[in-house]
Amino acid sequence: MSNEDSRENKQIGIAMRFTSTLSNNRMLLSVIAILYLFPLITRAELSPERDLLNIITQIMIFGLLAMSFDLQLGRAGLLNFGHVALFGVGAYFISFTLNTTIFPELNVLPFPLTLIIAMLIGAFLGLIMGLTTSRMRGTAFAFIALAIAMFLYNFFAQNPSISGGETGLRVATPGIMTTAPFYLFFIIITFIILTAFFGMVINYVKKRTESIGPFYFIPVMIAFAGFLLFFGTNILGSVLVSAALVGMLVLHLMERSKSIRDPLQSEEGEQVLSSEVKPVDILGRYILPLGILTIIVVGFIIAFWNNIYGMVLVGIEDTDVFLLRIPVMYYLVLTCVVMSFIFIKRLIASPFGRMVTAVAQNQERAEALGYNSYHSKIVVVMISGAIAALAGGLYAPFIRTIDPTTALGVGVSIDAMLYTIIGGIATILGPLLGAGVVVYSELNLVDFMNSIGLPGDLWVVGLGIIYIIIVLYLPLGIVGSVGIKTRSIKERLLQVKIGSLEFGMKEMDYWVPVVIGTLVLLVLLLFFTINI
Amino acid sequence: MEKVINPIRDYLDENPRTRKILSIMSIVAVVVILVVVGIYSYSLKGFVDRTILSIVDGLALSMLLFLMVSGFFLIFGLCDVINFAHGAFFMLGGFMGFTIYLGTESFLLDLGIFGTNYFVLSIVSFIASAIGSMAVLAIVGGGIEFFTVRRLYGNAIAQILLTVGFMVIITKVAEIIWGSSVISYFITPFSQIGESGYFFISGVFNFGGILIFQIYRVFLIFLGLAIAAVMFVAFRKTRIGLQIQAGIEDSEMVEALGTDIKKLFTIVFMLGAGLAGLSGAVLVPWIGANTGHGLTYLIFAFVIVVVGGAHYGRFEGTFFGALIVGLAMKFCAYFAPALENIIVFIIMAIVLILKPGGLTGS
Numbered sequence: 001m002s003n004e005d006s007r008e009n010k011q012i013g014i015a016m017r018f019t020s021t022l023s024n025n026r027m028l029l030s031v032i033a034i035l036y037l038f039p040l041i042t043r044a045e046l047s048p049e050r051d052l053l054n055i056i057t058q059i060m061i062f063g064l065l066a067m068s069f070d071l072q073l074g075r076a077g078l079l080n081f082g083h084v085a086l087f088g089v090g091a092y093f094i095s096f097t098l099n100t101t102i103f104p105e106l107n108v109l110p111f112p113l114t115l116i117i118a119m120l121i122g123a124f125l126g127l128i129m130g131l132t133t134s135r136m137r138g139t140a141f142a143f144i145a146l147a148i149a150m151f152l153y154n155f156f157a158q159n160p161s162i163s164g165g166e167t168g169l170r171v172a173t174p175g176i177m178t179t180a181p182f183y184l185f186f187i188i189i190t191f192i193i194l195t196a197f198f199g200m201v202i203n204y205v206k207k208r209t210e211s212i213g214p215f216y217f218i219p220v221m222i223a224f225a226g227f228l229l230f231f232g233t234n235i236l237g238s239v240l241v242s243a244a245l246v247g248m249l250v251l252h253l254m255e256r257s258k259s260i261r262d263p264l265q266s267e268e269g270e271q272v273l274s275s276e277v278k279p280v281d282i283l284g285r286y287i288l289p290l291g292i293l294t295i296i297v298v299g300f301i302i303a304f305w306n307n308i309y310g311m312v313l314v315g316i317e318d319t320d321v322f323l324l325r326i327p328v329m330y331y332l333v334l335t336c337v338v339m340s341f342i343f344i345k346r347l348i349a350s351p352f353g354r355m356v357t358a359v360a361q362n363q364e365r366a367e368a369l370g371y372n373s374y375h376s377k378i379v380v381v382m383i384s385g386a387i388a389a390l391a392g393g394l395y396a397p398f399i400r401t402i403d404p405t406t407a408l409g410v411g412v413s414i415d416a417m418l419y420t421i422i423g424g425i426a427t428i429l430g431p432l433l434g435a436g437v438v439v440y441s442e443l444n445l446v447d448f449m450n451s452i453g454l455p456g457d458l459w460v461v462g463l464g465i466i467y468i469i470i471v472l473y474l475p476l477g478i479v480g481s482v483g484i485k486t487r488s489i490k491e492r493l494l495q496v497k498i499g500s501l502e503f504g505m506k507e508m509d510y511w512v513p514v515v516i517g518t519l520v521l522l523v524l525l526l527f528f529t530i531n532i
Numbered sequence: 533m534e535k536v537i538n539p540i541r542d543y544l545d546e547n548p549r550t551r552k553i554l555s556i557m558s559i560v561a562v563v564v565i566l567v568v569v570g571i572y573s574y575s576l577k578g579f580v581d582r583t584i585l586s587i588v589d590g591l592a593l594s595m596l597l598f599l600m601v602s603g604f605f606l607i608f609g610l611c612d613v614i615n616f617a618h619g620a621f622f623m624l625g626g627f628m629g630f631t632i633y634l635g636t637e638s639f640l641l642d643l644g645i646f647g648t649n650y651f652v653l654s655i656v657s658f659i660a661s662a663i664g665s666m667a668v669l670a671i672v673g674g675g676i677e678f679f680t681v682r683r684l685y686g687n688a689i690a691q692i693l694l695t696v697g698f699m700v701i702i703t704k705v706a707e708i709i710w711g712s713s714v715i716s717y718f719i720t721p722f723s724q725i726g727e728s729g730y731f732f733i734s735g736v737f738n739f740g741g742i743l744i745f746q747i748y749r750v751f752l753i754f755l756g757l758a759i760a761a762v763m764f765v766a767f768r769k770t771r772i773g774l775q776i777q778a779g780i781e782d783s784e785m786v787e788a789l790g791t792d793i794k795k796l797f798t799i800v801f802m803l804g805a806g807l808a809g810l811s812g813a814v815l816v817p818w819i820g821a822n823t824g825h826g827l828t829y830l831i832f833a834f835v836i837v838v839v840g841g842a843h844y845g846r847f848e849g850t851f852f853g854a855l856i857v858g859l860a861m862k863f864c865a866y867f868a869p870a871l872e873n874i875i876v877f878i879i880m881a882i883v884l885i886l887k888p889g890g891l892t893g894s
Binding site: 073077079132142143144146147148150151154155158410414417418421455457458460461463464465467468471472475 | 614680683684689690692693694696697698699700701704705707708827831834835837838870873874876877880884
């Protein structure tokens with residue numbers, strides 16, 4: 001960081017720190033922004049996009065469960081087959097608060113509060129599970145936790161009066177989710193995140209002053225303009241985004257000319273204190289970027305105004321409508337997943353996370369260094385339990401009927417394990433990705449197998465074989481195996497040349513393929529969903 | 533760490549005799565209270581009848597569990613592999629026994645060697661089903677060890693993940709072939725002899741009242757005892773049995789003394805899976821073959837190994853663990869049906885709190 005930069009830092013302070021945080025997490029921010037943007041395309045009437053939204057919601061719930069599972073397995077080295085118990089208590093607690101017949105006195109609790117209570121209950125059960133880790137070391141933890149889960153399963157299965165028995169317990173939609181303000185709250189969050197994302201893009205435009213810069217941000221903006229053209233309800237939005245693209249090009253040219261002139265300036269007047277003499281570039285620093293940002297956000301609002309307005313109207317007119325539920329559920333789950341993701345990321349990078357990893361790698365050494373391995377394991381299981389209970393609490397209103405097998409059966413633990421192993425153990429993204437791959441193929445392959453005359457369950461056998469191959473030959477899963485190869489790929493990307501143009505892709509450019517890839521993937525999935 | 537001052541524990545530590553007397557007295561007191569409560573709720577005759585029934589059923593179940601769990605214990609003790617696929621082996625053993633019994637029966641009927649001597653025919657089919665199921669499962673288990681588990685020795689978590697994968701695959705294949713766990717398969721309705729099928733021990737002992745029990749359960753007790761006795765003798769007297777016993781104590785030393793430990797591991801895996809198959813096959817005439825058994829009996833295996841003492845335990849520990857779990861389950865089935873499926877976990881919790889290493893552990 002140069003001298004000038006640090007002076008700017010002091011001047012702008014918090015805003016600068018905010019922009020640098022955004023610039024450090026470009027890829028994460030892009031994916032989050034696109035995921036938040038996606039449900040805006042749903043209209044107020046029934047449309048096929050809702051199916052895809054539903055599928056993504058399910059993937060995210062199971063991804064959350066797998067993330068919490070991986071927190072134990074990948075980070076603390078605890079293989080917990082009773083993980084489903086943590087999931088199940090959350091699911092059952094939420095369904096008790098939403099079902100009017102079993103515990104009517106719980107119905108008065110507001111839904112967001114019940115989610116927090118469910119997390120506390122999950123953490124408490126995690127504490128009980130964690131206490132057993134001292135009794136039996138290592139792999140035997142799997143027994144105890146499994147026994148706890150089976151105990152809960154048998155208890156609920158034998159008491160149909162509280163568990164709903166074979167037919168399951170009906171879970172009503174939480175009242176708050178059918179109201180318009182709850183939806184608007186998420187829409188506001190969406191636009192805040194979009195603003196942050198495009199602010200990051202403008203910041204990128206100002207920083208990437210090489211001649212290759214436009215080749216990275218032009219496709220992104222064109223992709224967004226096309227997205228608005230296809231899915232927006234008003235063509236003006238797309239036009240405004242295109243106008244913003246022109247503004248970005250102007251900004252790029254201005255910054256470029258400045259950056260070319262800069263070295264000459266410093267050579268000429270070494271004695272002059274440049275900062276006091278140089279006029280502050282108001283146009284390039286404030287007016288143009290903020291103007292572009294405003295145009296883009298207004299463009300997005302105009303493009304999706306009809307959809308948002310229609311949804312809000314439905315919410316105000318008829319509070320019990322089913323249609324509103326899907327985007328709102330999606331937003332709720334997405335927000336929880338994003339928060340958990342960032343929390344887990346920070347947790348692993350924290351001193352506590354390092355300590356947990358140290359204990360998992362060599363318990364004796366960590367204890368000799370003075371760490372309390374027992375406490376760290378208990379805390380990890382508790383945090384993981386809270387997240388798993390959150391996943392359960394989101395699952396109950398999503399699936400709308402729960403029974404002991406789907407909420408407390410050991411199969412759920414095994415599923416979470418499959419997602420984690422296939423996606424990549426000890427990676428945060430891996431479990432989410434594994435859940436995505438497995439759940440999406442589960443939903444589509446069963447029908448496909450049935451249609452070609454094979455039993456639908458056969459795909460599970462195939463999945464098991466793939467899983468065994470991954471355990472034997474790719475112990476790090478998809479994400480982990482890709483992560484090993486990243487370094488050589490990065491070096492190769494840095495040296496790409498087409499003709500005389502150097503397409504050297506730096507670390508700061510990786511968000512571009514991520515944005516375009518995510519958009520293309522979502523649109524492709526959308527077309528598959530509509531056609532099937 | 534600070535030491536908590538506990539005068540009662542200190543006193544008991546100093547006087548082990550008092551401790552022993554106290555623990556025996558407390559057990560006796562609990563038993564007496566349970567007996568009194570039982571007599572009070574069911575009257576004397578009802579209590580005695582139920583007790584006899586529970587003991588017969590519980591012993592039969594214990595023998596069966598012992599056969600299955602000894603396979604699990606062998607694999608765990610020697611190879612240090614927690615075999616999550618063991619329940620699936622057991623379930624597959626049940627279906628193998630079922631299929632082989634019916635196949636042998638129809639084959640023998642076509643052949644006509646035994647004519648109308650259905651009793652001998654049934655016994656021959658039963659023995660064939662037990663041995664055949666054992667052989668099939670031994671091949672399956674040995675194959676799994678030879679091709680996959682062998683690569684992962686020393687990596688405990690990866691082994692568990694691997695065996696869970698096999699559990700999923702075996703269970704799913706069984707569900708595709710035989711349907712979900714709603715249906716249990718019994719021999720008699722599928723048997724081709726007579727109108728409603730024939731099995732060589734299908735009668736009951738009827739002593740009036742509720743005191744009726746199938747002869748097969750009594751037979752099962754003796755069968756289990758016989759196989760257990762054969763196993764005990766084999767492990768004490770044969771060369772390979774002694775090698776396995778020594779390997780459980782210290783596998784590195786056994787390897788250093790010139791035993792091919794890899795071959796031994798494969799043999800133990802085959803033996804363990806074969807025992808699961810055998811116990812699955814003899815379960816069929818009583819409880820039936822069901823695709824849901826895999827997970828249920830896997831949990832029982834865990835509980836028994838934990839109760840009996842996993843790490844330093846011997847076969848005796850497994851035997852007593854199986855006895856405790858089987859008897860407790862059946863006593864609960866007759867006296868407090870709500871507790872039947874939960875009692876095993878309660879027992880495990882009590883044992884873990886009082887003796888973390890299991891009954892025979894240190």
